[in-house]
Amino acid sequence: MKIEDVMTPDVSFVGPDTPILEIARKMRDNDIGSTPVLEEERLVGMVTDRDIVVRVLAEGGDVRNKTARDAMSPGVLYCFADEAVESVLENMGDQQVRRLPVVDRDKRLVGVVSLGDLALSGKRKAAGEALQEISQPPH
Numbered sequence: 001m002k003i004e005d006v007m008t009p010d011v012s013f014v015g016p017d018t019p020i021l022e023i024a025r026k027m028r029d030n031d032i033g034s035t036p037v038l039e040e041e042r043l044v045g046m047v048t049d050r051d052i053v054v055r056v057l058a059e060g061g062d063v064r065n066k067t068a069r070d071a072m073s074p075g076v077l078y079c080f081a082d083e084a085v086e087s088v089l090e091n092m093g094d095q096q097v098r099r100l101p102v103v104d105r106d107k108r109l110v111g112v113v114s115l116g117d118l119a120l121s122g123k124r125k126a127a128g129e130a131l132q133e134i135s136q137p138p139h
Contacts, residue, residue: 001084001085002081002082002083002084002085003079003080003081003082003083003084003085003088003102003111003113004081004082004102004110004111005085006085006113006117006118006120007081007102007110007111007112007113007117008111008112008113008114008117009110009111010111011036011101011109011111011112012026012030012032012035013035013036013037013038013109014026014035014036014037014038014047014068015037015038015039015068016037016039016044016045016067016068016069016072017067017068017069018037018067018068019064019066019067020052020056020063020066020067020068020070020071021063021064023035023047023052023068023071024049024052027049033048033049033050034046034047034048034049034099035047036076036101036109036112037068037069037072037076038109041108041109042106042107042108042109043076043078043101043103043107043108043109044072044076045068045069045072045073045074045076046072046073046076046077046101047068047071047072047073048073051071051072051073052071055070055071056070056071076101077095077097077100077101078100078101078102078103078107079091079100079101079102079103079113080102080103080104080105081102081103081104081110081111082105085118088100088113088118089118092115092118098114098115099112099113099114099115100112100113
């Protein structure tokens with residue numbers, strides 16, 4: 001089974017110059033904790049609720065002037081739509097992440113996959129093992 005078979009295809013995203021307050025409202029209104037950042041249709045980063053707190057709010061200053069670029073995580077992790085579910089589950093455990101953006105081979109965003117999606121795919125045991133790894137302190 002491939003990731004494209006279990007991912008959520010309709011993903012909300014923002015651009016690098018999207019204001020942080022707009023992103024925070026989008027997260028609140030859609031009950032999400034992260035959003036991909038796209039530039040010219042390519043994935044360039046992720047902004048999480050934690051990124052907003054740690055990289056923007058904790059720094060102080062006027063948050064009205066801050067954008068996704070100010071908050072987004074460097075070195076964004078992702079998986080390819082045609083990757084095997086088992087491989088991605090193992091990678092999620094190793095990287096200690098609960099969700100990953102899914103891109104095509106041109107690195108265009110096509111969806112997002114979460115541990116919940118993977119558990120529903122029939123890979124409950126593997127998803128549980130990945131969650132156990134994610135829940136451990138970093139290696």
